Every structure is written in C-alpha cells, then in structure tokens.
Amino acid sequence: TLAGYGPAGPAVVERFAARLGLAAAPLPWHTRRQPVLDLAAALGGLLAAAGKVALDVGLLAQTEVGEVSEGGAGRGGSSAMPHKRNPVDSILVGAAARRGPGLVGTLFAAAGQEHERAAGGWHAEWEPLLDLVHLAGGAAARTARMLTHLRVDPQRMRANLDATGGLPMAEAVAARLAPALGRAAAHDLVRRATTGPHFRDALLADAQVRAHLSEADLDAALDPRAWLGSAGHLVDRALAYGRSGS
Structure with a gap:
C-alpha cells in the first residue's frame, strides 16, 4: 500500500505506472471502485x-422465417437431423x-466498501469481473465470426413480404392518399381495405x-x-462511425 512506502509512496506508484505504460491512479485504489464499475458497465x-x-440473427434464421443463416464450413450441424x-x-x-446483467449487478453491489480496505466487497469482485471479461471477449469474437460468414437470402425476404399481401405497405398507401383526402380519412380508408383477404384488390x-x-401508382x-x-x-x-473508431 502507499502507507507502506511512506512519503515516497506516490512516486513509487507513478514510476511503476510509467514502467507499465499506464496512467497513475490519483488516489489509492482499495475502496476506489469507480474504475472497476466503469469497466463492468462497458x-x-x-x-x-x-x-x-x-x-x-437467431430469429431470422428460424425455419419459418429463413432470411439469414450462419455460415462457416462444418458449423451448426445436428447429430440427429443431417440437413x-x-x-x-x-x-x-x-x-x-x-x-x-447479473455479473454487472454483483460488481455494483460490492462497490460500497468499508473505510480504507474492504472486508469482503473487494474479494467479491474477482470472479464476476473475470467472468465478464471472458464472456465479453468470447461474445465479441463469436459475433464478428457470425457476421463475417452470415448468409442473407433476399429472395426469401421478398417471399415473406409477398406472403403478407402488401399489408406492411399500408402506411405508404395512406401517405400517398393523405394529400388529397387528409391524413385521418386516408388512414381509415386503408384500414378498411386491410380487413379483406386481398389488400391490393380491395x-x-x-x-x-x-x-x-x-x-x-398503387403498385409503386x-x-x-x-x-x-x-x-x-x-x-x-x-x-x-464504426470505421472512424469513434
């Protein structure tokens, strides 16, 4: 601790930080948990x-949606279903x-620590913080791989839209009618047309x-x-924004 080094304590901290290429902490770290909380939140x-x-990705990959799938040779095979x-x-x-969230919550719960040195709070941080680092690193790597090899099926996307009979475009139709009929009247007219099985025909x-x-115009x-x-x-x-590294 700084107390153990007497008046030279702050200088030892600064020199040690400089040796490691780190910023020197302005105050003793023992009950100063804000850096840990900042890391946990990040x-x-x-x-x-x-x-x-x-x-x-998981929702879009469902069989009944089928708009994307994870790529990568030999990944995701089933032991029971060959396809x-x-x-x-x-x-x-x-x-x-x-x-x-549970790990972050544990770290925040442990942040109120006694006087100049914790009796349990500091020690309660070790495992959840390490778990957070492991989980975040693994999740970042897997997400990068998942997106790099993601397969997108535009034809299936269009088929899913077509299966709705044009209903997702009800707002677009109402917007084109609004200048002539008024917003409320156009909205009601289009709403009535959506009640039948064939939106375009109605x-x-x-x-x-x-x-x-x-x-x-309507098809457009x-x-x-x-x-x-x-x-x-x-x-x-x-x-x-991502490319700028901001």
Missing part, C-alpha cells in the same frame, strides 16, 4: 449489444448476454383510391423497395 454494454445482434444447421454462434452469444376496387391513384406504393425511409442514410452513418 463489458455489460458490449454483451447487451452483441446479444441484440445474436437475438435477431439441419443450428445457429450456434447466435445461441452462445445470447447465452453470454443473459449472464451479463384498394383497386375503392372509388376514392382510384380517383387519386392509378394502378401503377406497394413496392417495399420504395419505402425504405432513412435506412440507407442511417446504415452509411453507422458504417462511417
């Missing part, structure tokens, strides 16, 4: 972010993410729709490729 946040990606490919990375990253059969939208409104909003811009911003 690791917990990393696990949460990786877990979100893993959850979406099956299990999303193993997304499953394991999701499992790690579920453990994160819209074409409505005189108010035909008065303001041609068949070509029902095309999901034309209703991406700010998605492209946001993707570009996210990629630029």
Whole structure:
C-alpha cells in the first residue's frame, strides 16, 4: 500500500505506472471502485449489444422465417437431423448476454466498501469481473465470426413480404392518399381495405383510391423497395462511425 512506502509512496506508484505504460491512479485504489464499475458497465454494454445482434440473427434464421443463416464450413450441424444447421454462434452469444446483467449487478453491489480496505466487497469482485471479461471477449469474437460468414437470402425476404399481401405497405398507401383526402380519412380508408383477404384488390376496387391513384401508382406504393425511409442514410452513418473508431 502507499502507507507502506511512506512519503515516497506516490512516486513509487507513478514510476511503476510509467514502467507499465499506464496512467497513475490519483488516489489509492482499495475502496476506489469507480474504475472497476466503469469497466463492468462497458463489458455489460458490449454483451447487451452483441446479444441484440445474436437475438435477431437467431430469429431470422428460424425455419419459418429463413432470411439469414450462419455460415462457416462444418458449423451448426445436428447429430440427429443431417440437413439441419443450428445457429450456434447466435445461441452462445445470447447465452453470454443473459449472464451479463447479473455479473454487472454483483460488481455494483460490492462497490460500497468499508473505510480504507474492504472486508469482503473487494474479494467479491474477482470472479464476476473475470467472468465478464471472458464472456465479453468470447461474445465479441463469436459475433464478428457470425457476421463475417452470415448468409442473407433476399429472395426469401421478398417471399415473406409477398406472403403478407402488401399489408406492411399500408402506411405508404395512406401517405400517398393523405394529400388529397387528409391524413385521418386516408388512414381509415386503408384500414378498411386491410380487413379483406386481398389488400391490393380491395384498394383497386375503392372509388376514392382510384380517383387519386392509378394502378401503377398503387403498385409503386406497394413496392417495399420504395419505402425504405432513412435506412440507407442511417446504415452509411453507422458504417462511417464504426470505421472512424469513434
């Protein structure tokens, strides 16, 4: 401890930190737990972010959705079903993410420590902090591999959209009718058209729709490729932010 070095204690700390290429702590570390809490929060946040990606990949990889699958030769095979490919990375990253909050909570619960040296609180940090480091490192590596080899099936995505009969594009149709009919009236008109089994046919059969939208206009409104909003811009911003290392 610094007390053990007498007046030379701070100088020893500074020289030791310089030797290791580290910043010298401004105060004794024994009950100063904020650096540990900052690390725990960062690791917990990393696990949460990786877990979100893993959850979406796992959901999109379900047989009834089938829009993505994990790649990588020899990965995800089933011992019982020869054709099956299990999303193993997304499953394991999701499992790690579920453990994160409990470990972070333990570290925060242990942060209130007695006087100048803890009687149990400091020691309670060791294993959960080590577990967090291991989990976060493993989750980051698995997420990187999962995304590097991710297989995306645009045809299946389009088939899933087409199976809805155009209903996800109800907002786009209402937006095109709103300037002529008003927002509320356009919303109600489109809502009524969604109650039947054939959304496009119901819209074409409505005189108010035909008065303001041609068949070509309606097909353009029902095309999901034309209703991406700010998605492209946001993707570009996210990629630029990631590449900048900010």
